[in-house]
Amino acid sequence: xxxxxxxxxxxxxxxxxxxxxxxxxxxxxxxxxxxxxxxxxxxxxxxxxxxxxxxxxxxxxxxxxxxxxxxxxxxxxxxxxxxxxxxxxxxxxxxxxxxxxxxxxxxxxxxxxxxxxxxxxxxxxxxxxxxxxxxxxxxxxxxxxxxxxxxxxxxxxxxxxxxxxxxxxxxxxxxxxxxxxxxxxxxxxxxxxxxxxxxxxxxxxxxxxxxxxxxxxxxxxxxxxxxxxxxxxxxxxxxxxxxxxxxxxxxxxxxxxxxxxxxxxxxxxxxxxxxxxxxxxxxxxxxxxxxxxxxxxxxxxxxxxxxxxxxxxxxxxxxxxxxxxxxxxxxxxxxxxxxxxxxxxxxxxxxxxxxxxxx
Amino acid sequence: xxxxxxxxxxxxxxxxxxxxxxxxxxxxxxxxxxxxxxxxxxxxxxxxxxxxxxxxxxxxxxxxxxxxxxxxxxxxxxxxxxxxxxxxxxxxxxxxxxxxxxxxxxxxxxxxxxxxxxxxxxxxxxxxxxxxxxxxxxxxxxxxxxxxxxxxxxxxxxxxxxxxxxxxxxxxxxxxxxxxxxxxxxxxxxxxxxxxxxxxxxxxxxxxxxxxxxxxxxxxxxxxxxxxxxxxxxxxxxxxxxxxxxxxxxxxxxxxxxxxxxxxxxxxxxxxxxxxxxxxxxxxxxxxxx
Numbered sequence: 001x002x003x004x005x006x007x008x009x010x011x012x013x014x015x016x017x018x019x020x021x022x023x024x025x026x027x028x029x030x031x032x033x034x035x036x037x038x039x040x041x042x043x044x045x046x047x048x049x050x051x052x053x054x055x056x057x058x059x060x061x062x063x064x065x066x067x068x069x070x071x072x073x074x075x076x077x078x079x080x081x082x083x084x085x086x087x088x089x090x091x092x093x094x095x096x097x098x099x100x101x102x103x104x105x106x107x108x109x110x111x112x113x114x115x116x117x118x119x120x121x122x123x124x125x126x127x128x129x130x131x132x133x134x135x136x137x138x139x140x141x142x143x144x145x146x147x148x149x150x151x152x153x154x155x156x157x158x159x160x161x162x163x164x165x166x167x168x169x170x171x172x173x174x175x176x177x178x179x180x181x182x183x184x185x186x187x188x189x190x191x192x193x194x195x196x197x198x199x200x201x202x203x204x205x206x207x208x209x210x211x212x213x214x215x216x217x218x219x220x221x222x223x224x225x226x227x228x229x230x231x232x233x234x235x236x237x238x239x240x241x242x243x244x245x246x247x248x249x250x251x252x253x254x255x256x257x258x259x260x261x262x263x264x265x266x267x268x269x270x271x272x273x274x275x276x277x278x279x280x281x282x283x284x285x286x287x288x289x290x291x292x293x294x295x296x297x298x299x300x301x302x303x304x305x306x307x308x309x310x311x312x313x314x315x316x317x318x319x320x321x322x323x324x325x326x327x328x329x330x331x332x333x334x335x336x337x338x339x340x341x342x343x344x345x346x347x348x349x350x351x352x353x354x355x356x357x358x359x
Numbered sequence: 360x361x362x363x364x365x366x367x368x369x370x371x372x373x374x375x376x377x378x379x380x381x382x383x384x385x386x387x388x389x390x391x392x393x394x395x396x397x398x399x400x401x402x403x404x405x406x407x408x409x410x411x412x413x414x415x416x417x418x419x420x421x422x423x424x425x426x427x428x429x430x431x432x433x434x435x436x437x438x439x440x441x442x443x444x445x446x447x448x449x450x451x452x453x454x455x456x457x458x459x460x461x462x463x464x465x466x467x468x469x470x471x472x473x474x475x476x477x478x479x480x481x482x483x484x485x486x487x488x489x490x491x492x493x494x495x496x497x498x499x500x501x502x503x504x505x506x507x508x509x510x511x512x513x514x515x516x517x518x519x520x521x522x523x524x525x526x527x528x529x530x531x532x533x534x535x536x537x538x539x540x541x542x543x544x545x546x547x548x549x550x551x552x553x554x555x556x557x558x559x560x561x562x563x564x565x566x567x568x569x570x571x572x573x574x575x576x577x578x579x580x581x582x583x584x585x586x587x588x589x590x591x592x593x594x595x596x597x598x599x600x601x602x603x604x605x606x607x608x609x610x611x612x613x614x615x616x617x618x619x620x621x622x623x624x625x626x627x628x629x630x631x632x633x634x635x636x637x638x639x640x641x642x643x644x645x646x647x648x649x
Contacts, residue, residue: 076448123629127636130390130451134587135632138625145622152618258580262455269452312466319460326453327441 019198038183042176050175052288057182058244059283061189063267065236067279068193070268072202073229074209075124076133080264082140083234085256086116087241089147092160092251102165106242113238114231116143121230125223140261148253159252162245178247185243189236193276196232205229209274266318270325272332281333289321290314360491362613368499370605371506375561376582377589377597378513379554385530385592386550389439389450393458394558395579397434400461401427401559402476402566402575403469409479416480423563424556431555435548443547462576473572476563484568498568505564509557513594526550530592577621584624588631590641599639603627 012018022028042050062084069075087109094100094108116139123135151157164173172178196202204225207215216222245251263286271282293314329335376398383391391397405423412419438457442450477484477498485497517523528536529546537543562575585604589596608623631638 123632127632129448131587131632131636133448133451134390134583135629138584138628138632141622141625142629145618149618259459262459265452265455309467312463312471314463316460316463316467319456319458319463322456323438323453323460326449326456327438330445330449 021194042179047175050179052291054175054178054182054247056284056287057179057186058240058247059264059267059287060186060280061240061243062237062264063271063279063283064186064189064193064276065233065240066264066268067271067274067276068196068205068236069229069233070265071274071279072197072209073205073226073233075121075226075229076129077120077136077230077233078133078258078261078265079120079136079140079143080237081256081258081260082136082143083113083116083120083237084241084244084260085147085253086112086143087238088245088251088256089150089160089241090238091242091245092162093150095162096154096156096160102246106239109238109242110235113235113241116238117231117234118227120234121227124226124230137258140258144253144256147256151253159250159254162249162251164249165246182243182247185239190276190280192236197276201225201228263318266322269322270332272334275332275334277337278332278334281337285333286318289318293317360489360493362609364489364493364495366602366606366609367503368495369609370601371503372561372565372578373582373585373601373605374598375502375506375509375564376558376579377586377601378509378594379558379561380583380586381589381591381594381597382513382550382554382557384586386526387443387530387533387547389442389454390591391551391554392451392454393434393461394554395576395582396458396461396465397427397431397555398558398562398565398579399465399571399573399575400430400562401555402562402571403465403474404430404559405563405566406469406474406476406479406571409476414481416482419480420563424559427559428552428556431559432548432552434555435551439551440544440547443543458576462573466573471573473570474566475570477567480567482567496568498564502561502564502568505560509560510594510598513553513557517594522546522549581621581624584628587628587638590638592642593638593640596638596640 017023022031041053045053062080066077066080069077090109090112091102091105094105100108120136120139124132127135151160164171166172172181197205204215204220207218207220208222208225212222248255267282267286268279269282270285271280272278294310297310297313325332331338376394379394379398380391383389401423404426405420408419408422408426409416412422434457438453439450442453486494487497487500488494515523517527525536525541526546526549528539529541529543533543536546558579565571565575565578581604582601585600586597587600588603589598589600604624604627607627608620611619611623
């Protein structure tokens with residue numbers, strides 16, 4: 001998976017070494033520290049910070065699934081918000097109509113997502129690139145229309161209210177409980193993606209992205225793996241939508257505009273295409289960005305005057321950042337991270353020796 | 360009768376917007392997702408010039424037209440020029456980002472409340488009675504007339520104009536065209552300028568007819584469907600695609616459900632993509648350009 005040795009003296013001598021996730025002592029230690037920090041975070045954080053963290057974890061799940069599809073399998077999708085909406089609405093409708101508990105609604109959301117994945121993925125057998133993107137965009141509007149229609153027909157014109165889920169008779173509404181649930185969800189998604197990518201499926205996807213014809217010549221069933229990419233990605237996305245619905249306790253079509261799709265695409269791009277770490281970094285960045293802008297704006301003198309402009313300001317700044325990354329840093333945050341990493345790995349030298357492969 | 364008038368007006372709006380998509384795609388193979396926003400920008404520019412040149416409505420219109428042409432060229436020179444030769448997906452996403460930036464900036468500058476450039480210009484939108492009892496507003500009629508003029512102009516320009524021929528050449532084979540001494544940067548800038556100009560004309564006319572706010576972006580996005588249905592590199596296709604999509608939309612609103620107006624263009628689009636992905640009049644080659 002990784003291209004370069006991470007530390008001196010560490011050489012991969014067996015094939016299994018290529019598959020291990022945590023390789024060196026430094027990696028293991030920093031991972032443990034990071035996990036401990038994540039677990040300790042809710043003990044010190046304020047409710048606002050907890051909410052932010054929860055949003056980031058939710059975004060991580062969605063961004064990881066989009067990264068699987070776009071970053072690895074190379075299939076462009078502009079229908080991500082539609083899939084999130086589908087998951088959220090599955091929960092909303094099931095809860096309203098049958099009062100189903102979460103252990104029914106979550107798998108149901110995944111199933112709906114998988115089904116939609118087949119529908120979203122079928123055009124990919126015939127269409128590529130731009131045309132595929134447009135067909136998923138069209139499907140987004142169809143899903144949103146169906147959701148809006150349900151809201152209008154059943155008289156939930158402002159949105160569907162959902163009670164917090166119950167485990168063993170205790171309803172989960174506490175911020176800390178949600179923090180751990182969503183953290184677990186994000187971690188599980190990450191592990192699932194990692195495992196998919198280092199197995200046959202992931203290799204097939206990467207081959208398809210690199211060159212479809214060559215992949216086919218290598219004996220990879222293009223059609224199956226493409227649809228599989230859509231199905232898996234969509235199922236995860238729908239689960240993210242379902243979690244979102246429970247977390248917010250409220251579902252409404254307004255939340256799933258095209259802008260949400262663009263935000264998720266931005267996470268993938270800002271983070272760095274073709275990297276799971278990129279998806280995580282991008283999810284964090286894009287989710288926290290509006291709050292950074294808000295905080296920065298409120299720090300300026302005469303902040304009250306700008307308060308009503310905040311939304312527009314966010315929009316403009318978000319567009320600027322996206323343009324900036326696309327033009328000046330196409331590798332995204334992960335590119336910056338790798339540069340910092342190799343700076344310290346190589347120190348005191350500036351460049352890798354000529355005989356060694358660069359990156 | 361009224362139905363036919365409605366279809367014609369909507370088709371004209373779509374056609375006027377769709378030709379912007381076609382122009383840019385045909386020349387540079389980039390799908391301009393910021394087209395709706397650029398159209399909106401043009402409309403807001405008209406609103407500004409109208410309050411600037413009080414009493415000279417035609418001066419205001421002329422100034423707005425020139426400004427919108429310039430803004431299209433500027434978008435290319437400042438941003439999209441850097442994206443030539445990049446992955447097409449990156450270029451498309453850049454246009455998406457430009458759209459978001461424009462949307463935010465427009466609200467910052469002009470606020471999100473609905474504006475009425477028509478009053479600012481001092482015109483009255485009279486309703487005209489047509490044969491058969493149908494009614495059409497003067498501005499809507501103007502949209503239809505403008506569409507005919509713009510399409511006529513573009514046909515003549517692309518077929519006989521020196522720059523028009525260069526544009527077609529650049530679209531067919533950029534490398535060969537460049538070797539024959541065609542200045543590609545100028546061509547691309549011209550395409551962006553023209554596309555923004557036609558889009559802005561559409562935006563201005565819609566704004567004159569029914570007021571101006573952020574919802575224009577949605578119209579711009581819906582106009583994307585006719586461009587694709589007709590074939591992204593064909594102006595005739597855009598025209599016919601507009602008629603098809605507008606017809607389907609108006610009929611669906613009339614006979615099925617008004618809420619459908621948001622989805623019908625996209626349903627038509629999906630159907631077209633399944634049957635004929637390259638569009639009715641598009642050329643088949645570039646299905647895997649991205």
